[in-house]
Each structure stands twice: as structure tokens, then as C-alpha cells.
Amino acid sequence: MPGPQDQDGSGDGGKPPYGQYQFDLYAQAIMGGKKPIVTTDPNKLEQAAKEAMTPEAFNYVFGGAGEQATMHANRLAFRQWKLIPRMLRPTMPRDLSIKLFGKTYDTPLLMAPVGVQAAYHADGEKGVATACALLGVPYIYSTASTTPLEDVATAADLSISITTTTDSKGSTTTPPPTAPRWFQLYWPLDNALTASLLSRARAAGCDVLVVTLDTFTMSWRPRDLDAGYLPFATGEGNALGFSDAVFRQKFAEQFEGETVEDNVVLASRMWLGEVFSGHAHRWEDLATLRRLWGGDNGGAIVLKGVLSVEDAEMAVRCGMDGIVVSNHGGRQLDGAVPSLEMLPEIVDAVGDRLTVLFDSGIRTGADVLKALALGAKGVLVGRPVIYGLGAAGSEGARHVLAGLLADVDQSMGLAGVQNVAELNRGILRRINYGGDVKSSL
Numbered sequence: 173m174p175g176p177q178d179q180d181g182s183g184d185g186g187k188p189p190y191g192q193y194q195f196d197l198y199a200q201a202i203m204g205g206k207k208p209i210v211t212t213d214p215n216k217l218e219q220a221a222k223e224a225m226t227p228e229a230f231n232y233v234f235g236g237a238g239e240q241a242t243m244h245a246n247r248l249a250f251r252q253w254k255l256i257p258r259m260l261r262p263t264m265p266r267d268l269s270i271k272l273f274g275k276t277y278d279t280p281l282l283m284a285p286v287g288v289q290a291a292y293h294a295d296g297e298k299g300v301a302t303a304c305a306l307l308g309v310p311y312i313y314s315t316a317s318t319t320p321l322e323d324v325a326t327a328a329d330l331s332i333s334i335t336t337t338t339d340s341k342g343s344t345t346t347p348p349p350t351a352p353r354w355f356q357l358y359w360p361l362d363n364a365l366t367a368s369l370l371s372r373a374r375a376a377g378c379d380v381l382v383v384t385l386d387t388f389t390m391s392w393r394p395r396d397l398d399a400g401y402l403p404f405a406t407g408e409g410n411a412l413g414f415s416d417a418v419f420r421q422k423f424a425e426q427f428e429g430e431t432v433e434d435n436v437v438l439a440s441r442m443w444l445g446e447v448f449s450g451h452a453h454r455w456e457d458l459a460t461l462r463r464l465w466g467g468d469n470g471g472a473i474v475l476k477g478v479l480s481v482e483d484a485e486m487a488v489r490c491g492m493d494g495i496v497v498s499n500h501g502g503r504q505l506d507g508a509v510p511s512l513e514m515l516p517e518i519v520d521a522v523g524d525r526l527t528v529l530f531d532s533g534i535r536t537g538a539d540v541l542k543a544l545a546l547g548a549k550g551v552l553v554g555r556p557v558i559y560g561l562g563a564a565g566s567e568g569a570r571h572v573l574a575g576l577l578a579d580v581d582q583s584m585g586l587a588g589v590q591n592v593a594e595l596n597r598g599i600l601r602r603i604n605y606g607g608d609v610k611s612s613l
Contacts, residue, residue, distance in 0.1 A: 230562065231401070243501065245513075249511070250512060253512075255599055257587045284552035287409050289561065304573065305352075309577075311352070316409040319411050353376070356476070357369065357373075363460060383475050423442055455486055478496065478498070481517055481521045512530070512543065534553045540553075542600065557576075
């Protein structure tokens, strides 16, 4: 686990040495005969998860839309860019920290919002949020979670609260730390319900609102269709709605005093009608969302699912604070352009006016470096951490995330880079051939 010691071993309380994790793994194996709880090979993570999870749950997180062309394209896009390492440059102590929306984070990674996490392992959202908290990675809570937001926030905070200190009289002198977290919204049609969800997110300490734009309806997903698997239809992944006072009141009023628990299937249908209605909101509705999030005094709002310069420009005009260049990991529109393909063009167009983040296809430390060098200010990772969760619960998720951070840290050093700010297009070369024959998917 990363600790307080500097990268150079000085131990004066500098940045966490994430790269140390790989040496810890060696030491555990050599000295104690203990192998990693989950494979460290990104190309074998899927198989490890598949062997541990139910077929339906694995296919749900693994699968993409249609023939999965966009999902494959996301990975292949990374192969078109190669790093140009520089030599004889200072690389230690390395600094992986970034600043987003006025707050400094220890790493450039954020945990992408992923729904129905209890379907993959009983540890669910609490397990992944805890893993993120222990590593200083912001956890983005999904509207489609299987655990209420408040319970996830409490679990994450408890995991790091042991670092509090007391004075000679036994009184707490340092407030318990709060694990960094954001809130992802599948935007309901009803403003009162939206206001209630956002109020809960603020109360739970979520700093940033991430609004997913590309999932107002479900895509054609053959793996789920063939298995007849839609967790939301039977209540799984609806915990945020089912625990919300406004939604429960609306349900009771519409169905003559019934509670959500009285008819989970009917309640699920009503909840899905709000968040996956098939009706997209409009750009002018963002003004209402800003007001509901707290107006000018509220936190940042980030739009997730932007793939065109035109939409990025619209985000600027509507006063948004950031965007996530994302195609939902290939899970929505099959045949859509790879996220990485559009990243530099969007950064060039709006990167000086709002914060551009990246999502879709991240598997390795080199991937993270490439996205940052192409202009992203932070990078969201999803499937690999969930594969770790599915294979070995919270500890598996923590292991995968710690390994990815170690890979980022060590790869930065090998590239001759000391801090994230030094990552730019000068360390990349776009190749004019098809890239590597083998692509990790």
C-alpha cells in the first residue's frame, strides 16, 4: 500500500509512492510466498472475473452495444499513439497529483460511475468506495447503484477515519477525513425528484456533479438480451430511487398508498420511467440543473458523454465547468467514434475554457499517460476495477486500482516525466500504420 514516505525514500511526508506497490508485491511473494489476490496482467483480468462471477453479471459489465465495435475501437485507438521516452532527466520524487475545480487530488485517476456493483460481488459499492478512499482516488457514485448513497459515503469515510488524532485530554483535534467523492446523475424527468437526489448528494459530501448525457435510453446489448438480464427491472440498481423520500411519496400517491417494497417490479418500472425515459433533456434545461445544484454557490457540473466539438462548445456556452470525453465504454452507440480519437480535437477547441476529462478504454498506466498527454486533466477508469471487485471483492478492487496507480507512477518515471504537468503531446508520436496486431480488449 502507498504510504507517507517520499518516492526518494526520504520519508518527510511527501507525495504517496504509488510505484512502491509493485515492490510490495514482489516482497510478499519472495518473503511470504503470497501471490497477488488477482492477476496483475490487464489482459487476464476479464477471465479472472468471468471465472468468479455469474454469467449474467459478467456479461453485463463486460459487454458492449451491438457487435462491440466501439468497445474494440476504444482500445485500438490507444495503439495509434506511442510514447517517446526521454532520458537523463530527474524523475524522483514523482508527483501524480492534479487539481480539478479548485481541489487537489493525489492522483489523476477517478473511479468511473458503474452501476449495480452488488451484482458483481456482495461487497458492491461500499467495497469499491472503500478501495478508492484508501488510495485517495475520487469515487463517483452512480445513480444506478445497489446501495444508497449515504451508506456508501459512510463506509468510505470510516475506512480512513483511523487517521484522526487526539490531544492530551482525549479530544479530537483533527476532524475525521472525508473520502473524495463525486455524484453521477441519470437525469430524471421530474424536477422535484432531481432536486431531492442532488440535495442528498450535497449532504453526502459530493463535490462535483457528473451528468451522464448518453444513457437516457438503453442500447441494443446482445449479451444481456440473449440472457434476458436487466437488473433494474427487478429492483437491482435502483437503491438511490427506492431510498428517496420524493420518489417514495410519488409512488404512494400514484398507487393508492402502496410502498416500494409492496411492489418492487412496479416501483422499478416507475423509477426507470424517470431516469431511462427515452426522452433526452435539452441544452436549455442545464440552467435548471445549475439552480438545483446550488446555483453559482454550488459545486462544479461536468457533462459526461461528449464526443463532438460542437457539443463541447455548447457546454461552454451553457456555463458548464467540465466535460468527460466518453462513449460510455462502448456500451451505448455501437459504431461511435473512439473517445481517444476525439480527445485532442476537443481539447484544442475548449480546453482553455473548461476542464476536459477522459473516459473509455483505460486499461494500463501507459493508457493514462497518453490520455493526459493529449490534454485530459483527469482520467476515469471503470471495467478493470470492477473485474477486480468481481474476482475478489473490495480487496480485489483495491489491488487492481493500486496496481494501475503503480503502473502510472513507474511509467511516468520510465518516460522521463516527474509530474503530471509535464505530460504533453511532445512525448507522443501518432503512427501511420495499424498499430499492434494484438489488442487487449
